[in-house]
Every structure is written in C-alpha cells, then in structure tokens.
Amino acid sequence: MKDMKPPVEMSPACAATERHWQELSRKRRRYTLLSVGILLVALFGSLWFANETNAGKFFDRLPYFFDFFGDMIPRDGWEIWRALFDLPSPYFDGSLKFNYPDGRVYLIGSLYMPEYVYKMLETINIAIFSTLIGFFLGFILCFLAASNLTTKKWLRFVVRRILEILRAFPEIVIAGFFVAVLTIGAVPAMIAVAIHTIGSLGKMFFEVVENADMKADEGLQAVGANWVERVWFGIVPQVLPNFLSYALLRLEINVRASTIIGAVGGGGIGEALRLSISRGHEAKTLAIVLLLFVTIIAIDQFSAWLRKKIVGNQAFAFGASA
Amino acid sequence: MNTIAASPMQPDMQEMIARYPAVFKPSFFKRFRGLIIFIAVIIYAFVGSSFLHIGKVISNGNWDIAGAYLADWISYEARPDIKFENDYLSIEFPRFSALGKDPHPDWIVESQETKEIMPEVEQYESAAPAQAFSFMAPDAPTAEKPAEPAKPASSFSFMAADAPTAENPSDVGGASQEAKAEIKTVTTKAEVSIGPAHVTVIPGLVTITKGDETLVIDVERDKAVHPRGQLPSWAQQKYENEKVVARFGFDGRVEVQDYKVKVHHRFLGWENFIFDTNSPFWKKSAGEVFSLIMSGDRIDPEQSNFMLAIDNILNNGEWQHGDVWLKLMQTIVMAFVGTLFASIIAFPLSFLAARNVTPNRFLNQVIKRFFDFQRSVDMLIWALFFTRAFGPGPLAGISAIFFTDTGTLGKLNAETLENIDDKQREGIKSLGASPVLVQRYGVVPQVLPVFLSQSLYFWESNTRSATIIGAVGAGGIGLKLWEAMRTNQDWENVFYMVILILIVVYVFDTISNKLRTKLTKG
Amino acid sequence: MLELTNVTRRFGANTAVDAVTVSIPQGQMVGVIGRSGAGKSTLLRMINRLIDPSDGSISFGDKQVSAIKGRELRDWQRDCAMIFQQFNLVPRLDVLTNVLLGRLNHRNTILNLLNIFSAEERAQALMALERLGIEQTALQRAGTLSGGQQQRVAIARALMQSPKVILADEPIASLDPLNAKIVMDSLKDINERDGITVVTNLHTLDTARTYCERVIGMFHGKVVFDGPASDLTSDAVKMIYGSTAENEISEAITSTSIKESSETEKAPAMSLASAEIASPA
Amino acid sequence: MLELTNVTRRFGANTAVDAVTVSIPQGQMVGVIGRSGAGKSTLLRMINRLIDPSDGSISFGDKQVSAIKGRELRDWQRDCAMIFQQFNLVPRLDVLTNVLLGRLNHRNTILNLLNIFSAEERAQALMALERLGIEQTALQRAGTLSGGQQQRVAIARALMQSPKVILADEPIASLDPLNAKIVMDSLKDINERDGITVVTNLHTLDTARTYCERVIGMFHGKVVFDGPASDLTSDAVKMIYGSTAENEISEAITSTSIKESSETEKAPAMSLASAEIASPA
Amino acid sequence: AEKEFRIGILGGENEADRLRNFQCMVDKLPEALGVEKVSLFPSADYDGTIQGLLGGTLDYAELGASGYAKTYLTNPDAVEPILTTVQMDGSTGYHSVMVARKDSGMTDVKDMKGKKLGFADPDSTSGFLVPSVTLPEAVGAPVEEFFGSTGFGGGHENLVLEVVKGTFDAGTTWASGVGKFEDGYSSGNLRKMVDKGILDMNDLVQLWISPLIPNGPVVVRSTLDPEVKTKFKNFMMNMPEADPECFSAIQGGNYKGFTEVNVDFYKAIIAARKAKIGS
Ligand SMILES: Nc1ncnc2c1ncn2[C@@H]1O[C@H](COP(=O)(O)OP(=O)(O)OP(=O)(O)O)[C@@H](O)[C@H]1O
Ligand SMILES: Nc1ncnc2c1ncn2[C@@H]1O[C@H](COP(=O)(O)OP(=O)(O)OP(=O)(O)O)[C@@H](O)[C@H]1O
Ligand SMILES: [Mg+2]
Numbered sequence A: 001m002k003d004m005k006p007p008v009e010m011s012p013a014c015a016a017t018e019r020h021w022q023e024l025s026r027k028r029r030r031y032t033l034l035s036v037g038i039l040l041v042a043l044f045g046s047l048w049f050a051n052e053t054n055a056g057k058f059f060d061r062l063p064y065f066f067d068f069f070g071d072m073i074p075r076d077g078w079e080i081w082r083a084l085f086d087l088p089s090p091y092f093d094g095s096l097k098f099n100y101p102d103g104r105v106y107l108i109g110s111l112y113m114p115e116y117v118y119k120m121l122e123t124i125n126i127a128i129f130s131t132l133i134g135f136f137l138g139f140i141l142c143f144l145a146a147s148n149l150t151t152k153k154w155l156r157f158v159v160r161r162i163l164e165i166l167r168a169f170p171e172i173v174i175a176g177f178f179v180a181v182l183t184i185g186a187v188p189a190m191i192a193v194a195i196h197t198i199g200s201l202g203k204m205f206f207e208v209v210e211n212a213d214m215k216a217d218e219g220l221q222a223v224g225a226n227w228v229e230r231v232w233f234g235i236v237p238q239v240l241p242n243f244l245s246y247a248l249l250r251l252e253i254n255v256r257a258s259t260i261i262g263a264v265g266g267g268g269i270g271e272a273l274r275l276s277i278s279r280g281h282e283a284k285t286l287a288i289v290l291l292l293f294v295t296i297i298a299i300d301q302f303s304a305w306l307r308k309k310i311v312g313n314q315a316f317a318f319g320a321s322a
Numbered sequence B: 001m002n003t004i005a006a007s008p009m010q011p012d013m014q015e016m017i018a019r020y021p022a023v024f025k026p027s028f029f030k031r032f033r034g035l036i037i038f039i040a041v042i043i044y045a046f047v048g049s050s051f052l053h054i055g056k057v058i059s060n061g062n063w064d065i066a067g068a069y070l071a072d073w074i075s076y077e078a079r080p081d082i083k084f085e086n087d088y089l090s091i092e093f094p095r096f097s098a099l100g101k102d103p104h105p106d107w108i109v110e111s112q113e114t115k116e117i118m119p120e121v122e123q124y125e126s127a128a129p130a131q132a133f134s135f136m137a138p139d140a141p142t143a144e145k146p147a148e149p150a151k152p153a154s155s156f157s158f159m160a161a162d163a164p165t166a167e168n169p170s171d172v173g174g175a176s177q178e179a180k181a182e183i184k185t186v187t188t189k190a191e192v193s194i195g196p197a198h199v200t201v202i203p204g205l206v207t208i209t210k211g212d213e214t215l216v217i218d219v220e221r222d223k224a225v226h227p228r229g230q231l232p233s234w235a236q237q238k239y240e241n242e243k244v245v246a247r248f249g250f251d252g253r254v255e256v257q258d259y260k261v262k263v264h265h266r267f268l269g270w271e272n273f274i275f276d277t278n279s280p281f282w283k284k285s286a287g288e289v290f291s292l293i294m295s296g297d298r299i300d301p302e303q304s305n306f307m308l309a310i311d312n313i314l315n316n317g318e319w320q321h322g323d324v325w326l327k328l329m330q331t332i333v334m335a336f337v338g339t340l341f342a343s344i345i346a347f348p349l350s351f352l353a354a355r356n357v358t359p360n361r362f363l364n365q366v367i368k369r370f371f372d373f374q375r376s377v378d379m380l381i382w383a384l385f386f387t388r389a390f391g392p393g394p395l396a397g398i399s400a401i402f403f404t405d406t407g408t409l410g411k412l413n414a415e416t417l418e419n420i421d422d423k424q425r426e427g428i429k430s431l432g433a434s435p436v437l438v439q440r441y442g443v444v445p446q447v448l449p450v451f452l453s454q455s456l457y458f459w460e461s462n463t464r465s466a467t468i469i470g471a472v473g474a475g476g477i478g479l480k481l482w483e484a485m486r487t488n489q490d491w492e493n494v495f496y497m498v499i500l501i502l503i504v505v506y507v508f509d510t511i512s513n514k515l516r517t518k519l520t521k522g
Numbered sequence C, D: 001m002l003e004l005t006n007v008t009r010r011f012g013a014n015t016a017v018d019a020v021t022v023s024i025p026q027g028q029m030v031g032v033i034g035r036s037g038a039g040k041s042t043l044l045r046m047i048n049r050l051i052d053p054s055d056g057s058i059s060f061g062d063k064q065v066s067a068i069k070g071r072e073l074r075d076w077q078r079d080c081a082m083i084f085q086q087f088n089l090v091p092r093l094d095v096l097t098n099v100l101l102g103r104l105n106h107r108n109t110i111l112n113l114l115n116i117f118s119a120e121e122r123a124q125a126l127m128a129l130e131r132l133g134i135e136q137t138a139l140q141r142a143g144t145l146s147g148g149q150q151q152r153v154a155i156a157r158a159l160m161q162s163p164k165v166i167l168a169d170e171p172i173a174s175l176d177p178l179n180a181k182i183v184m185d186s187l188k189d190i191n192e193r194d195g196i197t198v199v200t201n202l203h204t205l206d207t208a209r210t211y212c213e214r215v216i217g218m219f220h221g222k223v224v225f226d227g228p229a230s231d232l233t234s235d236a237v238k239m240i241y242g243s244t245a246e247n248e249i250s251e252a253i254t255s256t257s258i259k260e261s262s263e264t265e266k267a268p269a270m271s272l273a274s275a276e277i278a279s280p281a
Numbered sequence E: 001a002e003k004e005f006r007i008g009i010l011g012g013e014n015e016a017d018r019l020r021n022f023q024c025m026v027d028k029l030p031e032a033l034g035v036e037k038v039s040l041f042p043s044a045d046y047d048g049t050i051q052g053l054l055g056g057t058l059d060y061a062e063l064g065a066s067g068y069a070k071t072y073l074t075n076p077d078a079v080e081p082i083l084t085t086v087q088m089d090g091s092t093g094y095h096s097v098m099v100a101r102k103d104s105g106m107t108d109v110k111d112m113k114g115k116k117l118g119f120a121d122p123d124s125t126s127g128f129l130v131p132s133v134t135l136p137e138a139v140g141a142p143v144e145e146f147f148g149s150t151g152f153g154g155g156h157e158n159l160v161l162e163v164v165k166g167t168f169d170a171g172t173t174w175a176s177g178v179g180k181f182e183d184g185y186s187s188g189n190l191r192k193m194v195d196k197g198i199l200d201m202n203d204l205v206q207l208w209i210s211p212l213i214p215n216g217p218v219v220v221r222s223t224l225d226p227e228v229k230t231k232f233k234n235f236m237m238n239m240p241e242a243d244p245e246c247f248s249a250i251q252g253g254n255y256k257g258f259t260e261v262n263v264d265f266y267k268a269i270i271a272a273r274k275a276k277i278g279s
C-alpha cells in the first residue's frame, strides 16, 4: 500500500458513509453560509445604524480623532505633577483651573493629603466596601441557590431570580435613585456597586458550590450535623479559596465600576475626572488619568498575586459555565 | 477497658497536654486566625464607613422621599389647582397634565352658575426689583442705551445693557388686556373625591371629609386659612393662618392655601402609556382604536389611521417609545459591534501574546502590556475620549467597548492558549504540517469554542456596561435613563427603561448561555 | 438490637433493596456481601437514614428509626456512625478538626460554627487517633494523608460520635492490602472492646470470612444468605454472586481485593477475553 | 534502511538517550522495550524529529534526517508517521477529517487551511478506516470514540501519510487488552502487507515477543539488548529492567498487560503484602 | 447646502419640566431649512453638547449661559448665539436665590456670617458660579472668609432638602424670580419641588437673590451655511406664534418667545466663568 490509488470501487459501507458525508457537509455549508450571512448583515446593519445615529460620521471625524488629545496637552509637563500633589502653580490666576492647593485635605497641621489621592482612596474604599457587602450577602445567598444544598425548588428559583435581577439592574439607576434619596457622594455609588456585586458574586459562588465535592457533606450528614453545620464544615472549607479568588477579581472590577459610577454622580475620583474634563482643566485630567492607571494596575497585580497564592495558577474561565 | 460508647473517654488532661503541646497550645496566630480576620474586617468596616460617612449619610437620607419616588415608578398624579376668584372658582391643570388639555375628570364634580364677573389680570411680580437691571458687564457695549436711573445694590450684572427685563419688558409677543365686566358661566362649587376622602370647595370655605371625620376650613382670600376646631390626625397646619395640608396616604393630598386649593390625586399605573394626550386615539378603548384603524375615516388625510396610530405611539410625548427603543437598539448595537470587533482583533493578537505559540518573549511581553494598557485605562475614559472624537452617539460607545475588550479578551485568550493540550499540536506536527497548519488544526479547534464562549459572555455583559457608559454620552439608553433620573420626576420612565433593559439582558443572557453550552459541550 | 422489617427501596422502576428483614443484636459484627448493585450501600444508607426506605420499617431498641425526623433523626445519625469507601472527610480541614466534627451533634450549633472545642474534646479526639495509631498526623490536613490514614481518621470521627452502631460501606475498597488490614483490625477491635455493633459492606468474601461472625449475602436487593461465615458453602456463594454464564465461580473472583489489587473487579471479564487474545494471529 | 549512529540526547544534565547506534532494514517490525524513563520515547521522537538529537546522526536511505530543516524536514515527517500513546488526535474534529489530516503534507496550504479535501482523498481515508474496521465511526467526533478506536484512527491517519516508516510510542499502553490486541494486529498487518517499517515502544515484554521479529532493550538511555525476541533470556530481561531490590523479576511483571489488565503493574508489591495479611489477628 | 441638520440637546438646570420633545422640529425643519434630514443628539452634560459644537458635529443647540461661556472660552469662533428665550414676564433671565429655614431667624445674607453655605453643584451656573462670583460683593468679604464653611449639596433639589434638614444653614439654587415665593416662584427648582410635594415653601425664607442671569442662548455653528442660518433664525423667531405647541414642547416652562442676542449679551457670564473656573 505504498501508493494509495484512487479507489476504483468502494465497499458499500464506505459508499454509504461518503454519501452521508456529502449530505452532512452540504447541510453544514448551508448553515455556515447562513450564519455568516446573518452575522455580516447584522454587522453591517449595526455599523450603518451606529454611524447614522451618531453625531459625527465615522469617516468625517477620523481626521479630528486626536483633537481631543490636543486639548489635553497641559501648559507644561510639571503641571500634571503639581495637580497631582496639590502644589501651587505659577500660572495661578485666581480661577479654579490652577488653584491646586485648594483641594488639599489637611490631616494634622500642615500635613495634607492631595485631593486626588484622597478621592482615589474614596473610590478604592467604595470598591472594597461594596465588595465586602457583596461577598457576605452573596455568600449567604449562594448556598440557598445551589441545587446540591437546597432541595426546595421554589426557594432556589426565588433566590436565583433575585440574584439575576440584582446583577442586571442598571447600576446607574440604583446610584441615581440613592443620589436622590441620600445625597451625592460615595454612599450611593457604594450601594449601587454592592448590589451588583451581590448578584454577580452570588451567581459565581453558587456555581462553585454546585461543583463542590459532596462526599464531605454526606459524611457530616451521617454524623447528624444540621444544614448549617453541613454547609459550614462540609462545603465552606472546599469553596472558600475559590470564593476569595472570585471576590478579589470582583474587587478589581469594582474599582473600575466605582470610577464610572462616580462620573455620573457617585463621588470619588470619577466625579473629579468628569468635572475636570468638562471644565477643560487639562493638567488635572491628566493627573487623574495617571493616578487611575497606576492604581488600577497596582490593584490588578496585587489581586492577581494574591489569587495565585490562594488557588494556584488557575485561570478564570469567563463564561465557562452556562 | 475503655468503653467509648458508654461514656466519653475521661482522658488524663495533664498528661495529654504534656504529650501534645501543639494541639493544646497552638501558636497565637493559629488559634486566633479566624478571630483576627473577623476583627480586622469589622475594624475596616468601621474605619471605612466613617471615611465614607456611611452612617451619617444613611441616617440623613430623605427616606420619605424615597417612598414618593418609588410610588412614582408605578403611579402618576393629577394635580388640579382650585383657585379662589371673586366669588367663584377656577380649576386649572398643569400644562402637561396626564389628563389631557381640558380635562373634566369624574372625580371632580363642578356646580356652575351664570353671573357677572370681573376678570382678573394676571400680574407678574418680580422678586428682584433692586437688581434686575443695572451695571454693565465691563466689556458689554453701553453706548446705545442711557444708563438706568437707579443704581442697584450689586455691581454685578450678567445681563447685557439692552436686555429686556421685567421692568422694561420688550414687546415680544406681549399684548396687554383691559379689564371689563362680563357675564359668564363659572364654577361656584367643586367636589373632589380622593380615594376615601371627599373635598368640597366653595369660595371661602373648604370641607374635607374622611371616614367619619370632617374638617371645615375657612379661607380668607389672599390673607389666611382658618381650620375650625381640632385638626384630625391626617391634617396639619404648620404655621398659624397658613396652609393646611390633608394627607390621604397613597391616594394623594390636599393643600388648602389662602388663594387656592391644591389637589394631588395619585393613580396606580402608567398614564397615557400608549397614546399621549395629543393623540386622537387618546383615551379610546382598545376596541375603539381597533375599529378606527380597521374601518374608521382617515383622521389625518395624509396617512392611514394605522400609520397614524403607529406614529402616535412612537412619538408619544411622555413615554417617547420610538426614541427609547432606538436608544435601546443603540445599546445593543454598541455591545454587539464592540464585542465582535474586539474578538476579531484579539484573536490574532492573542496568538502573538501566548508564550507557547509565539516563542518570541519580547513580542509576547509587548503585546501583553498593550492588553494591560487597554484594560487599565477604563472603559469610561475611552468613552469620554471617543465621545470627543466622534461626537455623541454609539460610535463612541462601540469604540470604547472595542478598546477595553480587546485588552480583556486578548488577555483571556492568551491565557487559554497557554493552557492548551499539547498533544494535539504534537500530533499535527508529526505529520509534517507547516507551522500555520499546526496552529490551524492542532490549536484552533480546541481553543475556538472557548474563545467564542468568552466572547459571548462579554457580549452579554457589555450589554449591561453599555447602559452605563451611555450615561457619559457614549450613546445608547444610558443617557436617557440618566436624563430621566436627574430631574427626579420621571421615575416611571426610568422604570419603563429599566424593565426594557432587564428584558434585553435576560434575553441575551439566555441566548448566550444556550450558545455557550452548545459550544463547550457539543 | 437493630431490626429491619421488610425494608424496601425503589429507585424508579428499579428495586434496589427488596423486602429485607434482618435483626442484628447489639455488639455483633456483621458483614454484608453481594455483587455490585446488589443493594448493599442502599441498605446501609437507609439504616443511617441518608436515604429513606420506600417501604418497611427500621427500628433500634424501641426507637422507630424509619419514622423520625429533624432533631431526633440527627440524634439517631449521631448514634449510628457511618464510614464510607471514599472516607468522606473534609480534606481542607486538619485531622483533629475532622475527628472533632464527630461531636457536632453533641453540642450547640453556635459553638460549632465558631469552631470552639473544649480541651477535653480535643484530648478525646487525640486518644481516638492514638488508638488508631495516627496521632502524629493530628495537625495535618486530612487531604494530605494516605487512604489508609484517612479511613482511620474517619473511624476516629465515628468513635467521637460515641455511637451505638457503626455502619461501614466498603471501608477498605479503596485501600491497599496493608492499610485494609489495619482498618479492618481497628473495626474488629472497636467491635470487640467497646461492644459497638458493626455492620460492614464488603466486596471480598474472604475478608468477611476472616472478620465477621455473621455474614449477610445479598442478591438483587434480596437477602439470600444470612448466617455465620462458616456456613458459606460454594452453593451459597453461587447464590450470592449469581452463577452466571460459563465459568465456575472461583473464590478468586472476589478475593483478589486483599490478596492482589483493588481494581481487579473486572478481572473475570478480562481473563475471559484474554483467553482468545493470548494467541495472537 | 533507517540508521542511527551515536544518537544522543541530553536534557540538562540528564542524558535521556545515550549514544544509540542501531540500523533498521526496511520492512522490519522492531519493538523497543525498557523501563519507564529509559529513553524509548525520546528515541522515537528524535527519529521523527519532534525533538532534535544533541549528538550523533540519523539517516534514512541517503537522507541525512538529523540535519534537514523546513520543507525537507516536514517531508521526512510525512514519510515517517508517528503514533502516540495518547493518540494525539484532534478530538473536536470528526474521524474522517482526522484521518485526512494525514495528507496535509501532500497538498497545498490554502486548500489545507480551508479544510477542503477531494473525493479521492476521502475515499482513501474511508478505505483506511475500513481496513481497521472502524469505517462506521467516520462521521463521529474523534473525541467520542473509545481508546482503541481512537488509536485505530491514529493508525489510519498514519496510513494516509503513505509513510515509509511508522513509529509507535507505546500505542497500546492506554488500551484495554482486547483493543490492544486489535491495534497490535493492525500494526503487524501493515508491516507485513505493506512492507512499512514499524518501530514500536512497548512496555510489555510479551507483546514484544509476540509481535516483533526484533527487540531492542534500553536501559538508562543505552541499548542493552538488540536481537530477535527469542534471544530474550532472563538475564537479558534482568539487564533491561534492572535487577533491582529483593524480588526476582518474573515475566509477570511486564506480561500482565494483555493477559489480564493494564493496571496490574503494581501487582507484585501487593502479592508480597498479602502474604502477611492473609492471616489476620 | 447642508444635508443634515444636527440638533444637540442638553439637560441642565434651565431645563424644561419634562423631557423635551423635539419631534416637531424634526418634522418641520427639513422643509423650513431645505435640508434632507434633522437628527437629535442628546448628551449627558454640557460637555457632550459643547464638544459636539466645538468639533462641528452639531449645528444647533440651546446652551446654558455658563455652557456657552465655556464654548466661547475654548473657541470664540465655533458658535454664534442668535436667540434666547423670553419668560412670561418678559425677562430674559433667571436668578440664583439663597434660601434658609424660616425658623433660623435669618432674613438677610449678612446673617449668614460664619455659617455654613451650600452650593448646588460644582457644575452649575446658578448654584455655584454666579453665587461664588457675586456673593463677595453682597457680603463685603471673600466667600471663604465670610462663611464658616461651604460645601456642595449634590444637585439643586438635594441641596434644598439638606437646607430643610439643617445640614446647611442656607443654600443657593435657581428660580425665575417672578411669581409667588410661596409657590416657589413661577418656575425653577423650588417650584418643581413644591409641585412634587417634597417641599413646603412656608418652611423657607429667601436671604438673597442674584442679579439676573441670562437665559442660555440658542447657538448655531458659525460655519453653518448663512442661508440656512437665517432661515433657522426666522423659523425659531416665528415659532411661538406659528406653532405654539412645538414651542412649548421644546421649551417647556413659562416662556413667551425668543429674542435676538449676540455674544455681548453673555460677556459678563463669560468673564465670571473665566475668573472662577478658568476655562
Ligand atoms: N440515587 C440512586 N438513584 C437511582 N438508582 C440508584 C441510586 N442509588 C443506587 N441506585 C441503584 O440501586 C441499585 C443498588 O445500588 P447500591 O449502590 O446499593 O449497590 P451496591 O451493592 O452498594 O453496589 P456496589 O458494590 O457497586 O457499591 C443499583 O442498581 C443502583 O443503580
Ligand atoms: N522534554 C523533556 N525535558 C526534560 N527531560 C525530559 C524531557 N523528555 C524526556 N525527559 C527525560 O528523559 C528521560 C527519558 O524519557 P523518555 O520519555 O524517553 O522515557 P521512556 O522510556 O519513554 O519512559 P516511559 O515508559 O515513561 O514513557 C527521562 O528521564 C525523562 O525525564
Ligand atoms: Mg456500594
């Protein structure tokens, strides 16, 4: 069989397979063409729609693409530095634009914390706090939503729908509502982010719980432990590392989310960013962007490091579970 | 014999402790680890909450307003004013009343009489006579007009000198009226039912009945309000002679002032949800609308009734269905196109970033840091940036999502690639296939479903994010939501949009879950 | 006295345990044998009430085990310790805590959740570990132990329950022979010294012969043999393991577990096949 | 004629293959045996050039295999098919496509990228599958097949390469005995009918004896035995497997794979232990 | 001529009672201007619209005075103010008012010495910019020295609520300055709150009222075709009479019509913005 010659004649089984293959491949080709077609139509339709409903048209605007960057160039590079650390500016003319020391937060005597560092701290605190709240409530709810621990179907159903709504409810609406009820600032942002966190951590958690090994639980059941004890000793030790790892990931996400919510009225650095952009204070804007960049990378790296310590080199598979 | 079953062992404690010091005297940290972590969290909770002033903010919240706002999500108010005129009453509805232009709702019964009346000319009084005109802005042209005689207290003016003001109104559209007695049919008595309560208004006298309690209030026009006797628990007068407020819970309230009675009547539901008050179909029953559409004469000679109805629905002034759906569509499109492009660009880049696919360390690092950069400059900042570049609209949103997610997907895809099963690659390599083919058959089949699944996940999650970046101007429904919210009075519109968003997210979540299960299992 | 009367368990159309009536006096060591799927595990799990019988009743003394619920049920589970083939420990907790978990039902839930155990309890746990010869592992994570050690931890936990009955579901099936021997010896010792009833599923005949005064054989959910190990004639064995097909049942089929390896359950099928394969073309 | 001269491969300080000189005439069926880590896989992978030798040369006919690169190297890899213990198929693609992948090197890259194969090629693939008795699985996903079927798919793929040499790295190690036999029979058949040289790593002595005309024994990277299977004396075996420790090497150590089960490798240790356990306290 | 006429819509303090409905303009403008299409582009804040105007992606918008000032400061040639609204009383502006609790006993801004003043929102003209520029004159000292402390109340509505609660001793918000104080004037934030039933004007007194702040201008892109510009101006000028419904739909509130303005009309506010915010 050195040289496989084209078959003169195939056995009936092979011929049948070949026919079947051709049928299948025709069908597959049709489906492929169809879905590619649909995708292309959807894509071009969407692009057309987006371009049509946009103020500037894509191609008209391309030449101006970097104009905004142009507006962002400060008078001199040290301005960014001064804005970041609230140092007096030589260009101070009485307006807010260069009045950096104005925002100083005095700690003791003349020791101060630069405004944006303070605001950044506020944002980070919002993130940590809401992650904590989300963690605790998500922690409690997830066991009720897990099919291996909660046998009552209606309870699971209710808890899961609650988690889903908490997750999908637009954060700005929650923030907007609480801005109206409470006041502008960190707390509405925190509530909004926390509510979302409960939903998403709760969901991730219960998926972890459902994949937990039930042997330990069975062992405890045979000991005569009640439900709470079974969960606490049988499931929690197993899932806690994964929970923590997800919570850390969420912390990262929440720092970003808090910034965004801040920009629409939730306080913290996001608010400062929006204000300085809308007032055209280039140096301040750049200082904030720099601060954000550094902070987010730092938190990213820290939580990646901690996660690795907790669960080893296990990558997050987004959307791995259905 | 040591019988465990009968009674727990009675160990010699001293000896046990001596034998297992590690068990009985564990290190401090080991013993109290849980407690330490717990206390640390509690301490943080305190420090953090005082840093954010959580306690204060929450206790200072206007929680009763929260109730009012929440009620607004699912209900609406009609707010007629019953004004005391000379011996008669006039009933006015706000301009944009949910009840239409000239409503005569059946919960207000008017008794009318014909008599001679003196019409009153509406006088606007200005609260700031001393400052309303005055100094010029330093660089405003001053020559054309002579300086005003009286100097104001303030040296500031934000008005140019020739600006028309309250004192010297320009003649824009204003025509003065002359007062003259005329004979007219006027309302002399109005009876209003608000849920369980009943309010009767005649000039100078308001009677409010709720259950078996009755409150009678004498009104001296433009002077004072005098309730007779003790106020029932549901009514209040904060200051002597000033207004009396009677509250009937969810159903509404009545404010008796010295010149009018303000009625707030709350109804459950979304008012004028389908047709607004300007529509010829307004307030018609479904059957009537249907028959109009099917067989009625053309209301608007230029289009069929069906098209008119559609047009009226889409352009409903209060609910703006057309616009809301368009914006929702923008949000969906933003998420779809943004994620799609991000997936397409991230695909080849992730191969370059993966250590095991591209053996060039330098290139790996450059691309990975690029991903980091895209991720860590927030979607928000990208959105702000692109809004400047493209103007407000979905192009900005698409670009923002595209930029951020190229980074995120690229990173995730690269991680996936670094975790692949090498056996398949080796198998293809041993066939003598060229490097491109090794990737094509040894790598792509195993990572493609994972890539797609991750993209689908981000598609769904971006549908949610897109509502937020919309609020900073990057297109989509976020902006409408934000607009509706910040006036604090269109909560029902907010709720409507929230429901639409929830539906969209739910549908996409389901679709993406289905596709993903199919991809990863099949 | 543990009494099972007409105990039946159905899974859908499949009857896993079929009208089993057995009574076991206190302090007996009973081995339950039978083919895979004969219903051994199901029987034990019903006694511990991890699953409920579909029919029939189980009683212990004057306690109607099959009818109790809630608190009372958990108390019964405490009195009736269970040992599993896969040990069912909490692998991330240390051995000592795992053993202490045996006392959960003796204590108050709050204390349990806060993981506060008294010095006496710890001392008892250590003594139980000592007795099983694994006291040196007390502070290791249970997950890091070898199978034999883990099974002994499970037994120590069972001892901490101060049980009246110990049910063991194939306790040595995933152990190597040396560890299997240690574990069976421990169970025997507990049975003899503490007078605790031990009911153990075994999938190896010779272990049952060696350790159990009484052997119950099950086949298709029914008890087909009940008597002292010495009565296990080859006819009885045939009944229990089903005299299927062509080949004679040799003791070897079921005895491999201790003598050779735990994975040889499918051996018969293979030795069959190997007959043909041995002489390749 | 495949010739290896002084072929050496070092991994860091560890020499996996140490100055191996062997020459294999076309059409021979050679079994390579040796303990785990002896260097068998490394040797085969060097021949296919999945890894490069550190030293020495490999030649086939007048082609200097160890020196070629790029296109030429890929052509050599086409001529020298490789079969892996873990099959190394693409589980998500269907069996037919997997087999067709064997022709990748015979065709044009664009067609390959687009996954377009001609009807002739498909027919060839189907015939190869038929020859191995698995044509009915042609349209299933490779990942859904049993181990033995997957290995046969791998062989079919190798056949599609129209190879001159087939290298098989423990092709039956993860198969049950019945499948193992089928796979070995197929290799033998290919060797005999098509005259293709087959070099196969085996970890069972008796398979080598049964199927291979020539056996090469490796120990610590060196060839310690090279000759017909019949020359394998117990001394030779001792040399290959290293006469370690206390117990005599019996054929059983390595012969279980086909006769009983592939998982009995640890059996000897157990039968040792069982001696003590058989008589419990 | 132009093909598309792009309208920027912004929310803000001077906004109408309802979400505005520009549909009538979309329907009518094409004919009036001779363009093919009219599209609407709302944005989140001044800035979105302003950037659109600056970048030339919008042709027409109605800005707040301060927003126009920003546009002017960034690029004086980008847009032209052509019209502004006239209120029912004929005035072309509104006021910033400072309110306090009636039971505080204060009657004048001078009573606020050393007390806590709340501004509405750092981005607001009437709630921050105007008071912070004009108050020093009224009280005779810089804001930081005269008042004990200042802060932001988180929007107009919220600020007033904070004042009622006592968080701030007084706060600045916007009002038309005409009509009855008990009603919260004829329009403005106070009126809105009264209408919603979350505020009782009897609880408040007014301590100070600012000079009139000009209503924001209707601006058009400077580079717009002059013919279209004129047509547009005429269209708008005529609208209150020709199509009062559309007028009230896009303006809301108590407005009477439009009047012509030019840059000079806003010079003072531009100067104030430049001095305070810097750009
Ligand atoms: N949870 C369950 N759902 C459905 N059927 C079950 C369940 N548990 C057991 N069965 C069935 O009941 C029968 C008896 O199973 P059981 O586990 O008791 O057998 P066993 O004798 O313990 O076998 P093995 O030696 O394999 O453990 C089997 O047919 C099994 O498939
Ligand atoms: N990629 C590698 N990197 C480092 N060392 C390796 C590598 N591949 C093999 N080795 C080492 O080379 C030696 C020979 O390995 P090889 O896989 O060839 O043995 P083998 O005979 O195939 O064993 P087995 O029967 O376990 O497959 C071993 O010591 C192994 O650890
Ligand atoms: Mg079992």
Ligand SMILES: [Mg+2]
Residues within 6 Å of the ligand: D040, D041, D042, D169, D170
């Ligand atoms: Mg190997």
